[in-house]
Amino acid sequence: MTTDVRSGDTAEDHAVGAPSTRAPGWTPAAFARRLRRQAPWLVLTVLVGCVILLPVVPLQQRAFADRAAGIRGALELDDVAGMFVRTLLLGIGALVVALLVGTVLALCMNAMSPRMRKYLAFMPVLPMIIPGVAHVVGFVFLFSPENGYVNSLLRATPFFGGDSGPINVYSQFWIIVYTGINLAAFVYLFVYAGLRNLGNDYALAARVNGAGPLRILLTVTLPLLRPVFVYAGAVCFLLALGQFTGPLILGRREGLDVLTVRMFELSAQYPIDYATIAALGTPLIALALLMVMVQRRLIGNQNRFVGTVSTASPHSTSRWVSIGSASIVLVFTALSALAPLVALVFVALSPFWSGSVSFGALTLQNFSEMFQDRVFVQSIMSSTFASVIAVAVVLPLGTLIALGIYNRDRLWRPLPAILDLFANIPLAMPGALLGFGFLFAYSSPSVGLYATKTGLILAYITIMVPYAVRYQLATLVALGRTTVESSRVSGAGALRTFLRIVLPLGRAGMASSAAIMFVLLIHEFGVSLLIRSAKVNVMSVVLFEQYDAGGYPQVAVIAIAMTVITAIGVFVALLFGGSRALERF
Amino acid sequence: MTDALVEAMRENDTQTSQRALVSVAGLTKSFGRRGNEVHVLRDVDLEVADGELLVLLGPSGCGKTTLLRCLVGLERPNAGRIELGGACVVDAARGVFVQPNRRDVGMVFQNYALWPHMKVRKNVAYPLRSRGHTAALDDGRVEEVLDIVQCRHLADRYPPELSGGQQQRVSLARALAPRPALLLLDEPLSNLDALLRVELRAQLRLLHRELGFTAVHVTHDQEEAIALGTRVAVMNAGRVEQIGEPLDVYRAPASEYVADFLGARNRIELRAEASGAVLAGQPIAGLVRDGLRGSFAVRLRDEHLSVRPGTDDGSGAHADATTAWLRGGRVVELLPGVETSECVAEIGDLRLFARVSTGSADVRPGEAVDVGFTIGKARCYAKDDGRLVPGWADRRGRADLALGVPS
Numbered sequence: 001m002t003t004d005v006r007s008g009d010t011a012e013d014h015a016v017g018a019p020s021t022r023a024p025g026w027t028p029a030a031f032a033r034r035l036r037r038q039a040p041w042l043v044l045t046v047l048v049g050c051v052i053l054l055p056v057v058p059l060q061q062r063a064f065a066d067r068a069a070g071i072r073g074a075l076e077l078d079d080v081a082g083m084f085v086r087t088l089l090l091g092i093g094a095l096v097v098a099l100l101v102g103t104v105l106a107l108c109m110n111a112m113s114p115r116m117r118k119y120l121a122f123m124p125v126l127p128m129i130i131p132g133v134a135h136v137v138g139f140v141f142l143f144s145p146e147n148g149y150v151n152s153l154l155r156a157t158p159f160f161g162g163d164s165g166p167i168n169v170y171s172q173f174w175i176i177v178y179t180g181i182n183l184a185a186f187v188y189l190f191v192y193a194g195l196r197n198l199g200n201d202y203a204l205a206a207r208v209n210g211a212g213p214l215r216i217l218l219t220v221t222l223p224l225l226r227p228v229f230v231y232a233g234a235v236c237f238l239l240a241l242g243q244f245t246g247p248l249i250l251g252r253r254e255g256l257d258v259l260t261v262r263m264f265e266l267s268a269q270y271p272i273d274y275a276t277i278a279a280l281g282t283p284l285i286a287l288a289l290l291m292v293m294v295q296r297r298l299i300g301n302q303n304r305f306v307g308t309v310s311t312a313s314p315h316s317t318s319r320w321v322s323i324g325s326a327s328i329v330l331v332f333t334a335l336s337a338l339a340p341l342v343a344l345v346f347v348a349l350s351p352f353w354s355g356s357v358s359f360g361a362l363t364l365q366n367f368s369e370m371f372q373d374r375v376f377v378q379s380i381m382s383s384t385f386a387s388v389i390a391v392a393v394v395l396p397l398g399t400l401i402a403l404g405i406y407n408r409d410r411l412w413r414p415l416p417a418i419l420d421l422f423a424n425i426p427l428a429m430p431g432a433l434l435g436f437g438f439l440f441a442y443s444s445p446s447v448g449l450y451a452t453k454t455g456l457i458l459a460y461i462t463i464m465v466p467y468a469v470r471y472q473l474a475t476l477v478a479l480g481r482t483t484v485e486s487s488r489v490s491g492a493g494a495l496r497t498f499l500r501i502v503l504p505l506g507r508a509g510m511a512s513s514a515a516i517m518f519v520l521l522i523h524e525f526g527v528s529l530l531i532r533s534a535k536v537n538v539m540s541v542v543l544f545e546q547y548d549a550g551g552y553p554q555v556a557v558i559a560i561a562m563t564v565i566t567a568i569g570v571f572v573a574l575l576f577g578g579s580r581a582l583e584r585f
Numbered sequence: 586m587t588d589a590l591v592e593a594m595r596e597n598d599t600q601t602s603q604r605a606l607v608s609v610a611g612l613t614k615s616f617g618r619r620g621n622e623v624h625v626l627r628d629v630d631l632e633v634a635d636g637e638l639l640v641l642l643g644p645s646g647c648g649k650t651t652l653l654r655c656l657v658g659l660e661r662p663n664a665g666r667i668e669l670g671g672a673c674v675v676d677a678a679r680g681v682f683v684q685p686n687r688r689d690v691g692m693v694f695q696n697y698a699l700w701p702h703m704k705v706r707k708n709v710a711y712p713l714r715s716r717g718h719t720a721a722l723d724d725g726r727v728e729e730v731l732d733i734v735q736c737r738h739l740a741d742r743y744p745p746e747l748s749g750g751q752q753q754r755v756s757l758a759r760a761l762a763p764r765p766a767l768l769l770l771d772e773p774l775s776n777l778d779a780l781l782r783v784e785l786r787a788q789l790r791l792l793h794r795e796l797g798f799t800a801v802h803v804t805h806d807q808e809e810a811i812a813l814g815t816r817v818a819v820m821n822a823g824r825v826e827q828i829g830e831p832l833d834v835y836r837a838p839a840s841e842y843v844a845d846f847l848g849a850r851n852r853i854e855l856r857a858e859a860s861g862a863v864l865a866g867q868p869i870a871g872l873v874r875d876g877l878r879g880s881f882a883v884r885l886r887d888e889h890l891s892v893r894p895g896t897d898d899g900s901g902a903h904a905d906a907t908t909a910w911l912r913g914g915r916v917v918e919l920l921p922g923v924e925t926s927e928c929v930a931e932i933g934d935l936r937l938f939a940r941v942s943t944g945s946a947d948v949r950p951g952e953a954v955d956v957g958f959t960i961g962k963a964r965c966y967a968k969d970d971g972r973l974v975p976g977w978a979d980r981r982g983r984a985d986l987a988l989g990v991p992s
Binding site for chain 2: 410480489
């Protein structure tokens with residue numbers, strides 16, 4: 001061997017020259033030799049590929065097996081056209097609502113005085129922090145046509161009468177509104193970040209050129225945010241198409257199912273028709289892959305639109321504009337986050353859910369009963385255990401993948417690109433579809449993970465990979481390249497650099513992201529519901545089972561327990577990550 | 586710094602610098618995908634002698650930082666060979682690439698790159714620990730090197746508590762601590778304000794003279810290059826355009842590109858034919874030597890141009906013993922300064938910038954002027970290849986012509 005590179009370096013140290021940068025002495029043998037030095041990264045890529053593709057590939061193979069019998073079966077299902085139309089309506093409708101509400105919220109936040117903004121910036125994100133199942137059940141308690149608190153209140157006014165309504169949360173329209181409001185926080189985060197990036201200079205320039213506030217909004221601000229709208233809109237549309245929790249809990253009463261709900265219903269029939277269910281997921285997978293690819297292109301384009309952040313103080317906001325904007329944000333928060341929580345508390349403290357509030361009858365009996373319930377207590381333990389273990393595994397795994405992507409110029413070129421693609425796939429796939437993929441894979445005798453804690457943890461790890469990678473990548477980018485390079489130049493190897501420089505400096509970011517991932521896993525419903533078993537059950541699924549059985553006060557108690565655990569997780573995230581930690585949801 | 590300390594440092598550094606010869610041969614580096622590559626370094630050859638402070642000078646994107654990063658091992662060249670102290674650290678043809686942590690090289694980064702979670706003392710001790718120099722740690726090397734950069738009193742502070750200048754000194758201390766065979770400085774002064782930059786420049790020069798380390802310094806500031814370098818290499822589009830002692834490079838830029846980059850921004854076209862010479866479209870006698878033929882560009886710094894009230898009699902340009910004068914000019918603008926002012930004049934389409942003494946300038950915007958230049962200071966470049974044409978002017982009767990122009 002004619003190299004004087006000493007042994008003991010990590011694979012990262014020995015990059016394989018990309019084809020375009022072939023040295024004059026390039027030979028297949030030399031290439032293979034260099035590739036061998038990158039073996040750990042190859043192994044990592046293969047391992048991640050196996051984990052990520054396990055719930056996707058076997059299931060899709062099944063859909064197309066036997067001359068696409070699954071596809072044919074799916075097309076022959078009852079009301080299949082209606083289901084597709086409802087799914088599409090949900091996607092488009094929720095997208096419109098989310099874009100509208102999210103943009104208004106972001107503009108309001110931007111129009112506030114800096115001081116007000118400081119205290120209110122996290123408000124629109126609150127609905128995202130409430131566990132999904134708890135949130136939707138809270139809405140049921142508020143807007144159920146018969147017993148909903150808001151409906152009861154409205155019927156008590158002279159404008160409405162009758163025994164039910166005026167709002168029917170189980171109807172298609174309100175399912176769309178609910179989903180849209182749920183996704184509005186997501187749009188808000190993107191648009192608000194876009195507005196902050198633009199700064200005030202463009203608006204000020206328009207102002208001194210004679211434009212009024214409305215003209216500035218329509219001709220300067222919104223057009224400049226076009227890439228943000230395209231990106232957030234595309235992601236929102238995909239998320240809305242894959243919605244599961246809302247349509248499942250709200251749509252079943254009136255038989256309004258969508259793709260994911262139909263998949264769940266079919267999975268409850270015995271024998272399970274895997275091929276047909278897999279075929280139902282095919283369009284969602286195709287969309288998800290398209291999304292991952294478009295997303296990369298859009299992000300590339302986005303940079304062209306990023307403005308220079310103004311260092312000048314923001315333009316003076318009139319007191320009334322500031323107060324008006326704050327009111328809109330507060331009303332949104334009250335309706336979308338606070339009201340469902342209050343409804344949950346009332347139901348949890350009431351002997352039964354009646355729609356009327358009777359303070360005298362409030363009792364803690366539901367809490368004491370539930371905490372003596374073995375299934376519930378077991379589910380808390382299972383949820384916490386599986387979440388903690390999954391986070392403990394996915395954090396270092398995500399860090400490794402992030403290191404690979406971050407050091408893309410040092411690795412053989414296809415590896416970081418493949419890692420990046422893998423790391424995005426679970427994020428673009430609806431939870432219920434992934435859950436069904438796991439169910440199919442785990443049920444295979446060769447895998448044999450069905451009804452095991454290991455299976456649940458592996459599923460949790462898979463769905464958290466994108467988050468772990470994104471967070472650790474953000475941490476690495478924030479550290480900056482020279483921080484690491486100066487260590488290497490000072491004689492430190494890759495391991496020492498990681499332990500002495502990257503880890504201490506990135507500690508807070510990692511801790512914050514661990515807390516957020518824990519919260520997301522405690523919330524998790526779609527995957528957990530599909531792979532649940534009598535032995536392994538988690539809180540969100542127990543909540544759904546109680547809801548199905550009509551035990552509403554019990555549902556409320558579980559929802560509150562989940563919210564409390566979430567609050568603790570969020571507190572930890574804030575402690576380590578500062579106020580911007582919430583933007584990572 | 587005490588004399589004994591300096592002596593000890595010099596002794597140590599002399600010991601290491603014996604093997605600190607840097608040799609770069611055929612270095613090539615490109616970025617980007619196949620078919621869309623950006624060639625940043627093109628077949629660069631370079632040698633740095635022991636104890637030398639070589640300055641890589643050039644505009645943004647000329648490849649100077651990439652060359653530095655190849656030397657330290659942060660970039661992997663596509664082709665070429667690098668030797669440090671006689672040992673091969675890069676040989677692309679044989680697949681040899683020694684990692685930065687295994688090269689005996691120190692580096693000072695443009696943005697200091699001090700680790701914010703470590704105190705100054707720990708930052709400086711880091712390379713000693715990483716390289717296993719525990720004896721040096723016990724011998725008080727950290728304090729010693731902090732003394733050298735006059736930052737010992739800051740040892741127990743965290744980097745964010747320091748000013749920019751202090752951070753840069755600590756960064757230098759960290760790089761010097763393990764006594765590297767080669768010190769690399771990547772625009773270390775560019776983030777500092779003007780006064781501090783001049784002060785630190787002087788300190789760096791003093792340190793280099795006292796310690797005698799071998800260094801490569803990257804900058805785009807020509808004044809810094811001339812003040813610091815024992816040699817200067819001017820880079821252009823991934824190649825070393827000229828290398829030499831600072832004043833030689835400054836006085837006789839080897840190409841029109843170097844001349845332009847080093848401040849000779851006035852460009853006057855010259856055509857020499859058998860029938861006579863034409864300067865900026867005006868026939869001129871007695872300026873160029875006999876036998877010079879072809880198209881050229883004459884390059885001049887502002888301070889080598891002068892203006893006088895116009896004497897245009899239609900006879901064109903003329904040259905006397907020291908100065909060539911172009912007629913038919915007009916002052917476009919006069920930008921006042923404290924000692925000197927900048928006079929912008931136009932002759933037809935040609936725009937020239939002359940530096941004239943403030944107060945003595947008896948020219949006003951709009952006035953007709955003649956623009957002259959000192960023939961001995963003018964540099965002439967062939968238009969086809971942009972290379973310097975030595976001895977282009979008619980020397981008869983001009984004793985000062987030989988000054989600074991190698992012939």
